[in-house]
Amino acid sequence: MMVAGSLPWAAAEALGTSVPELAAYQDEPPQMKSGTIGKTGYLRLGFETRGSRTILATLERRVPYLAQRALYCDQEMPDLATVFLITTTGCLLQGDRMALDLQLGHGAQAHVTSQSATKIHGMDANYAVQTQTVTLAKDAYLEFVPEPIIPHRRARFVSNTQVCVAPSATLLLSEILQPGRKHHHPDECFGATVVSLSVAAVRPDGRTLFTEKLMIEPERFAMRQVGVMNAFDVFGNVILCTPKDKAERILERVEADVRMADGIAFGACRLPNDAGLIYKVLGHNTAQVKAKVREFWGIVRKEVTGADLPPPFLWR
Amino acid sequence: MADAATTVQVSALAHMLQFGDSMFPIGGFAFSSGLESAVQKGAVTDASTLLAFTRTAVEQAARGDGIALVAAHRAAMAGDVTELIRIDEAVYARKLSDEARTMSVRMGRKFTEMGVHVLGAPLLHAWHDCIRKGQGHGCYPVALAINFAVQALSERHAFAVHQYGIAASILGAALRLMKVSHLDTQKVLYELSGDIETAYERAAKARLTDMSGYAPLMEILAAVHIKAHVRLFMN
Numbered sequence: 186m187m188v189a190g191s192l193p194w195a196a197a198e199a200l201g202t203s204v205p206e207l208a209a210y211q212d213e214p215p216q217m218k219s220g221t222i223g224k225t226g227y228l229r230l231g232f233e234t235r236g237s238r239t240i241l242a243t244l245e246r247r248v249p250y251l252a253q254r255a256l257y258c259d260q261e262m263p264d265l266a267t268v269f270l271i272t273t274t275g276c277l278l279q280g281d282r283m284a285l286d287l288q289l290g291h292g293a294q295a296h297v298t299s300q301s302a303t304k305i306h307g308m309d310a311n312y313a314v315q316t317q318t319v320t321l322a323k324d325a326y327l328e329f330v331p332e333p334i335i336p337h338r339r340a341r342f343v344s345n346t347q348v349c350v351a352p353s354a355t356l357l358l359s360e361i362l363q364p365g366r367k368h369h370h371p372d373e374c375f376g377a378t379v380v381s382l383s384v385a386a387v388r389p390d391g392r393t394l395f396t397e398k399l400m401i402e403p404e405r406f407a408m409r410q411v412g413v414m415n416a417f418d419v420f421g422n423v424i425l426c427t428p429k430d431k432a433e434r435i436l437e438r439v440e441a442d443v444r445m446a447d448g449i450a451f452g453a454c455r456l457p458n459d460a461g462l463i464y465k466v467l468g469h470n471t472a473q474v475k476a477k478v479r480e481f482w483g484i485v486r487k488e489v490t491g492a493d494l495p496p497p498f499l500w501r
Numbered sequence: 502m503a504d505a506a507t508t509v510q511v512s513a514l515a516h517m518l519q520f521g522d523s524m525f526p527i528g529g530f531a532f533s534s535g536l537e538s539a540v541q542k543g544a545v546t547d548a549s550t551l552l553a554f555t556r557t558a559v560e561q562a563a564r565g566d567g568i569a570l571v572a573a574h575r576a577a578m579a580g581d582v583t584e585l586i587r588i589d590e591a592v593y594a595r596k597l598s599d600e601a602r603t604m605s606v607r608m609g610r611k612f613t614e615m616g617v618h619v620l621g622a623p624l625l626h627a628w629h630d631c632i633r634k635g636q637g638h639g640c641y642p643v644a645l646a647i648n649f650a651v652q653a654l655s656e657r658h659a660f661a662v663h664q665y666g667i668a669a670s671i672l673g674a675a676l677r678l679m680k681v682s683h684l685d686t687q688k689v690l691y692e693l694s695g696d697i698e699t700a701y702e703r704a705a706k707a708r709l710t711d712m713s714g715y716a717p718l719m720e721i722l723a724a725v726h727i728k729a730h731v732r733l734f735m736n
Binding site for chain 2: 381395401412414422441444450452458463464465
């Protein structure tokens with residue numbers, strides 16, 4: 186939540202000092218102090234409709250966060266505003282505080298993704314925090330589908346996303362989490378110290394929809410345990426907020442299966458308070474998980490907007 | 502010769518056994534907490550994978566519902582119904598699969614009704630009214646906490662009963678779903694009960710907003726169960 190009158194990244198700072206999973210890591214980096222210039226990224230993107238098209242009406246940015254302009258590169262939805270999130274430092278380091286604010290006005294349609302994977306470097310002091318607020322007005326449609334998160338060994342990362350979604354709007358929020366650079370070092374697979382990812386959603390009138398807090402602390406809770414990751418390496422988590430009738434049509438079309446031999450598992454459940462669906466995927470490699478997320482995204486787009494997905498980018 | 506304090510302890514123990522019994526008639530036998538899909542899909546095949554699966558379930562419960570249970574016990578001791586409603590909503594908002602919600606709400610409501618009937622304490626009546634008026638969902642950890650609080654049974658014991666109940670219901674389902682003996686399931690149950698004390702110490706210090714978890718395969722198994730055509734259990 187943004188506190189009135191304070192700097193936008195103050196929420197990230199406050200989160201880092203209040204959550205118990207970071208209590209043991211409050212020391213300052215010997216390099217640049219946490220939360221200083223260059224370590225507090227901020228990006229505010231406001232989308233609005235102009236005629237049939239959605240434009241990027243507001244853009245505020247602060248390094249290392251960067252966005253340039255809306256592109257209209259989706260052949261299937263030519264009025265859809267596409268924005269690539271860029272981090273000029275190319276990764277998250279200890280002491281980084283990032284804040285992202287996405288707002289979609291009445292009927293706006295946007296696709297937000299990142300330029301490349303978010304790498305979170307190993308840490309020996311402090312931690313990295315990211316806060317995101319996503320606000321969707323009536324009939325808005327947002328696909329927020331960033332590239333995967335790659336936590337390196339000894340990374341400490343907390344992310345908090347606050348969603349406020351109107352009953353008629355649709356939000357597709359995808360996150361793909363890799364176990365680390367698993368071919369780089371034997372300790373790299375689930376080598377992060379803390380990865381904490383939370384999403385809380387409400388209606389504009391303040392009614393609670395759902396909350397999810399995923400907490401990965403491999404040293405405390407075994408990752409290879411039955412029911413947790415088993416032999417799977419990559420995890421995809423897709424939250425879909427959409428009206429109930431659309432959610433039911435989508436759920437009807439989405440498959441669910443666990444194929445231990447093929448190394449893939451996926452399925453969707455209904456979120457509480459008629460908020461929509463949550464779709465989860467486990468796989469051995471990122472490509473498998475991305476393909477399943479894309480399949481789900483394709484069904485969502487078709488059922489909600491009537492449009493198909495464009496062919497996948499060759500190098501993404 | 503038994504003194505007064507021992508007499509109180511003995512009846513308290515009997516009451517805990519009654520309300521913590523896996524056969525307590527609140528419908529727990531109808532739920533497998535994902536084990537049915539896990540067995541069908543080959544994620545649980547023998548006693549050792551059953552132990553690991555059940556351990557995941559009780560760990561998730563301790564990190565999530567267990568924290569709410571402790572908070573609800575404290576709110577119930579203070580007679581704070583508004584706080585109980587808030588905790589109940591927080592539990593419900595974190596149940597991200599349909600069947601997990603159904604289980605929590607059904608068992609919680611039955612448990613509350615049973616408490617009203619057997620104990621009749623004013624707080625139980627007040628909570629039952631809240632559920633009937635739609636002010637509360639009636640989730641199980643909150644129901645258990647109120648029940649124990651009105652009997653002056655400690656939050657520590659309520660937590661133990663909650664954790665034991667999760668393991669016992671999965672292991673009860675295991676006997677009907679897979680090739681495993683009573684000897685094996687009792688061994689698993691005994692082993693998992695040894696972890697309850699440490700899990701309680703952690704939950705007792707946590708805030709409601711600290712409720713968390715991480716068991717993606719369990720959640721996918723729940724999604725598979727929703728789509729399954731032939732089902733013995735309700736989750």
